[in-house]
Amino acid sequence: MTTNLTAIVNARLQGRDGLHSLTVQAGKFGVITPQATSVVAAENELDAAGNLVAPAFVEPHIHLDAAMTAGEPRWNQSGTLFEGIECWGERKATLTRDDVIGRAEQTLKLFAAHGIQYVRTHVDVTDPQLTALKAMLEVKERVAGYVDLQIVAFPQEGIWSFRNGKELMEEAIRLGADVVGGIPHFEHTRDYGADSVRWLVELAHKHDRLVDVHCDEIDDPQSRFLEVLAAEALRLDYGSRVTASHTCAMGSYDDAYCSRLFRLLKLSGLRFLSMPTESLHLQGRFDSYPKRRGLTRVPELLDAGLKVAFGQDSIRDPWYPMGNGNMLRTLDSGLHACHMLGMNWIERSLELITDNGAAALNLQDYGIAEGLPARCIVLQGETPYEVLLGQKPVKASVRDGRVLVDRPVEAPLAGLNLG
Numbered sequence: 162m163t164t165n166l167t168a169i170v171n172a173r174l175q176g177r178d179g180l181h182s183l184t185v186q187a188g189k190f191g192v193i194t195p196q197a198t199s200v201v202a203a204e205n206e207l208d209a210a211g212n213l214v215a216p217a218f219v220e221p222h223i224h225l226d227a228a229m230t231a232g233e234p235r236w237n238q239s240g241t242l243f244e245g246i247e248c249w250g251e252r253k254a255t256l257t258r259d260d261v262i263g264r265a266e267q268t269l270k271l272f273a274a275h276g277i278q279y280v281r282t283h284v285d286v287t288d289p290q291l292t293a294l295k296a297m298l299e300v301k302e303r304v305a306g307y308v309d310l311q312i313v314a315f316p317q318e319g320i321w322s323f324r325n326g327k328e329l330m331e332e333a334i335r336l337g338a339d340v341v342g343g344i345p346h347f348e349h350t351r352d353y354g355a356d357s358v359r360w361l362v363e364l365a366h367k368h369d370r371l372v373d374v375h376c377d378e379i380d381d382p383q384s385r386f387l388e389v390l391a392a393e394a395l396r397l398d399y400g401s402r403v404t405a406s407h408t409c410a411m412g413s414y415d416d417a418y419c420s421r422l423f424r425l426l427k428l429s430g431l432r433f434l435s436m437p438t439e440s441l442h443l444q445g446r447f448d449s450y451p452k453r454r455g456l457t458r459v460p461e462l463l464d465a466g467l468k469v470a471f472g473q474d475s476i477r478d479p480w481y482p483m484g485n486g487n488m489l490r491t492l493d494s495g496l497h498a499c500h501m502l503g504m505n506w507i508e509r510s511l512e513l514i515t516d517n518g519a520a521a522l523n524l525q526d527y528g529i530a531e532g533l534p535a536r537c538i539v540l541q542g543e544t545p546y547e548v549l550l551g552q553k554p555v556k557a558s559v560r561d562g563r564v565l566v567d568r569p570v571e572a573p574l575a576g577l578n579l580g
């Protein structure tokens with residue numbers, strides 16, 4: 162297995178016909194050249210074997226401080242967001258530095274094995290000791306060789322509704338959090354929620370930080386904090402640095418309200434993140450039948466020219482007992498839930514777990530082009546459709562010219578014995 166590459170050969174690239182070779186120099190992509198035919202990989206060259214090569218996956222929304230704690234100290238039996246917050250409150254009381262570091266790194270290694278090289282994690286800062294935040298700042302340094310980690314100061318129990326909430330947020334930013342979070346739909350009152358959004362956007366703007374708010378993660382059509390967030394982003398001309406996560410309530414808004422809202426969203430240029438497996442599991446819990454899917458209006462946002470990405474949100478935590486790190490599973494669920502299995506959507510679907518996630522994270526040097534860091538994955542399939550059908554682990558993952566993952570192509574009928 163090569164570790165420091167000079168080229169990737171026999172690669173298929175989205176938007177280009179045929180096979181290509183990509184040279185790598187000093188950890189960056191060099192020239193990209195069409196190949197007339199398949200070639201034999203030389204020493205220090207990675208053979209993509211005709212498979213699709215894409216930028217590394219982005220996991221734009223995860224909670225690493227809570228990862229791998231499902232069932233501790235008890236299982237969330239109702240499956241609601243709110244019982245999840247109660248279970249987490251009990252588990253949070255027992256957090257230690259080593260506990261957080263161990264589970265976060267275990268999860269990030271799982272992500273790396275699935276070709277994820279960029280992660281944004283929310284970290285609960287409604288803890289007077291800020292134990293998880295301090296541990297995650299250490300994790301960021303420890304994992305830098307295989308993942309870029311952004312840390313969100315996330316007020317799980319509210320800013321206005323938690324004692325010293327504002328001071329804890331400010332302290333988290335002072336300690337080094339990259340992104341300012343929020344949870345307006347969980348604040349005690351509508352006024353608290355709107356005030357918290359205005360305050361946190363100002364805080365981010367003042368300290369030159371990004372924004373990512375858990376916004377309207379509820380089926381309540383009266384939960385309308387997204388308009389506050391978008392208006393603040395527009396007022397400060399900050400939309401490309403502001404992300405609205407979840408916006409589940411938009412799935413319950415009426416069309417008349419949405420027609421007005423979308424004008425504001427387009428003006429603001431906000432980024433959107435939807436977590437399909439999580440929302441399918443947590444939302445719709447107060448419906449009998451029909452049951453809402455609890456997802457935001459993903460295709461409509463994309464049609465409006467806005468950037469939307471999918472994230473996993475949880476890996477075996479109090480809110481969601483499942484999760485395996487494979488973004489193709491998340492993508493598959495999201496396309497199903499959002500009625501996006503038309504071939505027009507399937508063909509562009511990888512942007513939901515690559516480019517649009519990079520836009521939410523405000524990454525400046527992401528993609529496959531000459532001069533950019535040589536970070537990419539080799540998928541198992543020649544087209545997005547084949548990749549999606551198989552949902553197989555990535556064949557390879559390359560970071561700055563180093564091979565992080567290189568595994569054999571999986572044969573679909575391997576192991577089958579019909580006697």
Ligand code: FE2
Nearest residue numbers: 224283375474
């Ligand atoms: Fe979340």
